[in-house]
Amino acid sequence: HTWLAQSGIPQNEWQYVDYIVSKESGWRPCAYYPSQNNCGATPTTACGLAQSLPCGKQSVYGHWTDPVANLKWMNDYVKKYGGWAGAYAFWSANSWY
Secondary structure, three states: OHHHHHHOOOHHHHHHHHHHHHHHOOOOOOEEOOOEEOOOOOOOOOEOOOOEOOOOHHHHOOOOOOHHHHHHHHHHHHHHHOOHHHHHHHHHHHOOO
């Protein structure tokens, strides 16, 4: 809850965030594809809580291993789906977003 509160995502959206992050990274800040978890790595694949591809997209907010940076980046990213509910609906239908 601390990461979500620090990210500025409204609490009424947290259930959608939880669903997507749980599916993408299992809430492991140092996760990267395929099924790795190492904060010292330099991944060239999808990475972080958001599993952004390429790794590093979230650097506008901080390092790829920073969970708050990832959540802030995700909050911007889901706008293309109309927000968190739209991203959740898309993920539920497609198993990706």
